[in-house]
Amino acid sequence: MPSEPPFATAEQVKRLLEVISQLRREMHPANPGSITLDSSFERELGFDSLARVELVQRVGTAFGIQLPDDALSRAETPRDLLQFLEQPAQPKAEIVVVPLGGSSTVAQPHDARTLTEALVWHVDNQPDRVHVLLYDEKQAVQPISYRELFEAGRMIAGGLIERGLEPGQTVALMLPTGFDYLTSFIGVMLAGCVPVPIYPPTRLSQLEEHLRRHARILSNAGTVLMITIAEAKSVAVMIRAAVDNLVMVLTPQELAGAPTNQCFPARASDLAFLQYTSGSTGDPKGVMLTHANLLANIRGMGRAINASPEDIAVSWLPLYHDMGLIGAWLGSLYHGFPLVLMSPLAFLAQPARWLQAISRHHATLSGGPNFAYELCAHKIHDRDLKDVDLSSWRFAFNGAEPVSPATVSSFTDRFAQYGFRRAALAPVYGLAESSVGLAFPPIGRGPRIDRIEKEPFATDGVAVVAATDHKNVLQIPSCGRPLPEHEIRVVGEDGKELPERQIGKLEFRGPSATHGYYRNAQATKTLFHDDWLDSGDNAYMADGEVYLTGRVKDLIIRGGRNFYPYDLEEAIGELANIRKGCVAVFASADPIHGTERLVVLAETRERSSAALDSLRQRISQTAIDIIGTPADDIVLAPAHSVLKTSSGKIRRQACRQAYERGELSGKGTEAHPLPLKLWRNTGLARIRIKYRQLTAWLYGIYAWLVLLVLALPAGGLTIALQRPALGRRIVRTAARAGVRMLKLPLAITGLEHLPTEPHVLLVNHASYLDVLLLTALLPASPGYTFTAKRELSAQPLLKALLTGLGTRFIERTDVQQSMESVDVMVYALRSGENLLVFPEGTFSREAGLKPFHLGAFIAASRAGVPVVVAALRGTRVALRDGTWLLRHTPIDFEVGLSKKPVSSGWSEVVSLSQETRRAMLLLCGEHDASP
The missing domain is CATH 3.30.300.30 (ANL, C-terminal domain)
Incomplete structure (x- = not known):
């Protein structure tokens, strides 16, 4: 066995091995094993990257020194660490505080259709504004302006064009965080090519093996050129032999040519870059993201957090991962706020640097995976937090891996004394297939933790709110609501949307959603369910917010990296x-x-x-x-x-x-009685699920048969007679018969609140089922005249039916016709009719009370009649928009109190609308979906 280094003392060797042995016993108490100076940290001791972070910190503390950042990547045995202990201490770099942020004299590139247009817009309008403040491995800072980034990118683009690359070809980037990565990514896009980020090797000793693992990704992407570090040139022949399409492996310095003036004019629909999600294992899945996808996501996230050029962001997140690439860098590029950027290695070596940078630069935006908050909460020494002030941090997102409520509490408790506000911490949800972000909580709200009962969750897939504080409780963090213009739903095994608080598969859609996986038709096919995309995650909804409960597949996340x-x-x-x-x-x-x-x-x-x-x-x-x-x-x-x-x-x-x-x-x-028992229980559970699916399907068919048998003759008579009073009686009789035959569990309360004088009955609108139920449930005296949107009168058969019922058609969009519709309602009320109005005007599949139209309130005020608030609960679940299979589910109808307008003035009408909305929110039990 090699002897210990000549400069190491016996005491140093003993102390070092004691530190390592203690960590080994903590991690693997059942198998501590023996440790020598040449024991491999990974192969023999089982230390992963996070354990190595802990080890480097403990060694530094034990010896009273600060190990260099690259000790994490270079030290593979205790002997390697001994060499670091004897190196002379490096002088601490003086950090120059570069002025950042402040008021910007320009707006944002709202009209940009591509990321390159957004960059050019900033170059034209504020070329010398600091875009990125880059910390290098010695913690020296380098400010990069929009002009500098663009000009350096043009040189990379010139090199690509000189070498014959054509628009649309893919170029792999295997570079660490730094100036070369930023300029190479921009240069590839300026040349019209498609960047393919892949993560760089953590240790140079494993470079060859690392490249071999990425060969399948490079082959799937059809990569023709790789931009990488100089050390990778030594194995370029090997990787080119493994990847047929790859013809060049170059460093940024070798690639840079004369700045090109032939920048490719990208379109919104062009592929911006490929984000591979499955790493080196399984079928490579490259998520195709267009410029339109990325800008929609960046704008949506910006709206969710009120991003502005006055913000300042800090990020150590890797640029090969969508959260660091899109959420941090490209988001800052578009919105025009400065980004303080450091390498992931700098954070892992000394997690305090993250918080120190936020404090030093008065950052407002920053975040990371749950493990980052955990590291900070438990691995930063108080001495490294001297003068740290986190009061400027207004949005601290926690995403990319499961959020731990324990970590949320420990982080907020630990750093409250340093100005951090719990209200700033925000669990978020996203995935590469939706560019990066999909759901964000309200800013300033803080983490919302749902406490649910374990047993119903495990056995029935239902999130029942825990009534008491006991051990059989699960804590599930909310990830907020979908970004603007995006939708989320939770579906069961049958693909039908589930009610709130039932666990199922999370699906989504929106302008950020990918069109599929690059050159992988089979994986793309399984991704889509009609126009919805399968997230691969299980979740439930509550009050319009999404709660993640686990992954449908067996995706494993460690330290922000995914593999199968x-x-x-x-x-x-x-x-x-x-x-x-x-x-x-x-x-x-x-x-x-x-x-x-x-x-x-x-x-x-x-x-x-x-x-x-x-x-x-x-x-x-x-x-x-x-x-x-x-x-x-x-x-x-x-x-x-x-x-x-x-x-x-x-x-x-x-x-x-x-x-x-x-x-x-x-x-x-x-x-093996346990497998037998589990097999039996699982088999019984499958039988129960199939039985429920079959009975639901049969009930849906029966419901349609009932409706057709009753609706056809009743509707035909109403159309033929064209006598509204008689038509309403015919349809009401048929509707009541249908409700009885369907045996829907109904609960009706508050009918005694209905006035005998003419009035406007206002009801929330959630389903096509609403009209049928209200026709059956409301008393014949006083009878009601329904209102309907004018668009329905364009369909001859439907118009004949509705006019046969005396329906009043109203306009929702045209100003002049809307006022005429109000006149029609006023006339009907003054003639002694009772009007039934859906103030939302329409409905959709997603839950939530939508904004009100004011027509009914103006009409009631002018006619001097009361408005009555009522609500239906359960109809959205029974027959959700976009589905045609009626569910047998409880439905409630409740009539609230009425209010008579004092006057017809504008302020009175608006006040009446707001008061009615508050009352309806309480009755319907859904969240407020107004902007």
């Missing part, structure tokens, strides 16, 4: 003494650290401690080879421990649940 378990399971199954096809890889929540643990469950017949230790090391090395990170826990279990379906598929979620219950200790026997 399939390739790793297969590779581990090939190891000697591992039962092939009997390996499960899954993520398990770590309640202590607020992160996810990567767990490998593998079946083996080995029993000796030495053989099991050897197997664990080989599995750990295989994990590093396949996904670039070791497992947190390796469970070697006897045969039949890995749970499977009847068809032989691995049941990863069931394995995870058994692991978390402590039932996979690796000490089991060949008997």
Whole structure:
């Protein structure tokens, strides 16, 4: 064995190994193992990237020094760390505070159709404004103006054009955060090519293996050129041999040519870049994002957080990931606020730098994954927070991985004394298929944590609000509401939209949504359900906000990186003494650290401690080879421990649940009553689900038969007679018969509040079912004349039916005709009629009370008659817009109190509308969906 470095003392070696041994015991108490100076941090000790961060910090504390940032990437054994301990301390760089932000003399590029147009707009209007303040590895700062970014980008574009690249071709970027990355990305777009960001290697010693793992992505993308670091040139031949399309591997310095004046005039529909979501495993899935997608998302997020040029952002997020690339950099580029940018390595080496930068530059916007907040809450020493002031931080987004309520509390509690406000912390939701952002909470609201009962959640998929504080409670953070012009819904296994607080698959649509995966028709096909996109996540809605409960598939997120378990399971199954096809890889929540643990469950017949230790090391090395990170826990279990379906598929979620219950200790026997019990319970659950789906489908068919049998003769008579009073009686009789035959669970309250004098009855509108139910439920005396939007009168058959019922057609958009419609309503009220009006004017599939039209309130004021507030609950669920299968679900109709207008003045009408809206919100139970 190599001797210790000549400069290291025995005391230094002893102290270093003690620090490492303590961390190893904490992470793997059941298998601490022996540690030498040449033990591999990853292969033998199982330290992932976050564990290495903790190790570097502990070593620095133990020796009273600050290790350099690259110690994280260069040190692979304790011996490597010893060398860092003996290096002379580097002088601390003096950080120059560059003035940022302030009032901008120009607006934002609202008319820009592409990202390059947005950049050119800033170059034309404020070329010398600081766009990015870049911190390098020594914490020296480099301000980059819009002009400098554009001119350097033109040089990269010139180099691409000189080498014959054509618009539409893909160019891979494998660069660390820095000036070269920013200018190369812009240069590729200016040349009309498509950037393909891929993450750079964390350690140069693994560069060849890293490139091999990315060969499938580069092949799928059809990459013709890669822009990368100089060190990658040594293995360029290898990667070019693995990727048929790749013809050049160049550094930014080699690529830069004369600044081009031939910048490609991109269109909004052109592909802006490809964001690969599945990393190096599985089928590569490159999300296609157009300029229109990106600008819609950036504008939507900007509206959600009230972004302006006066903001200042700080980001350490990697630029190969959509949250750092779009949410931080491209968002700041469009909105015109400065971005303070540092590398992820700088943050991981010293998490305090993030908060120090926010304080130093009085930043208003910043964020990161949950693990970043966890690191700050527990791994920053008080001495590193001297003079830190976080009071300027108004929006601290937490996304890209599951948000831990424990982390939310620990972070807000720890940093409240430094000016951080809990109201600034905002769990958000997004995914690459929606560019990046999809749902944001209201600014300044703070995190909303839903406390729900465990049992209904686990057995029935229902989020029941916990009535008391007890141990069987789950805490689920809200991620807010969809961005403007975007929609979210939650659907069941049958694809039908679920009521609020029922867990199902989250689907979405909107202008940010991708059109599919690049050169992957099969994956694209599974992504779309009509015009809705499958997020791959489970969730529920409550009060119009989305609550994420887990991933539908087995996507595993660690430290902000995503991967799937399939390739790793297969590779581990090939190891000697591992039962092939009997390996499960899954993520398990770590309640202590607020992160996810990567767990490998593998079946083996080995029993000796030495053989099991050897197997664990080989599995750990295989994990590093396949996904670039070791497992947190390796469970070697006897045969039949890995749970499977009847068809032989691995049941990863069931394995995870058994692991978390402590039932996979690796000490089991060949008997397996637990799998048998789980198989039985799962089979019964499937039978129940199928039975519910079948009965719902049969009920829907029955409902349509009933409606057709009753509606056709009643409607035909009404059209033929054209006598409104008689027509209303005929239709009411048919409607009441239909309600009885459908056996809908109805609850009616407040009918005694209906006045005997003429009045306007105002009801919320949620479904096509509303008119049928109101016709059946409202008393014949006093009878009601319905109002309908004028567009319906353009359909001859429908017009004949509605006129046969005496319906009053009203205009909602044309000003002159709207006033005429008010006159019609006033005349009807003064003639003794009662009007039934839906003040929203229309309805849609998403929940929420929409803005009111004022026509009914003006008419009531002018006629001097009262308005009565009423509400229907449950009709949106029973027959949601866009669906035709009626659900058998409870429906409530409640009539509230009435109010008579005092005058017909404008302020009185507006006040009456607002008061009515507040009352209707309470009655209908939905959230306020007005802008």
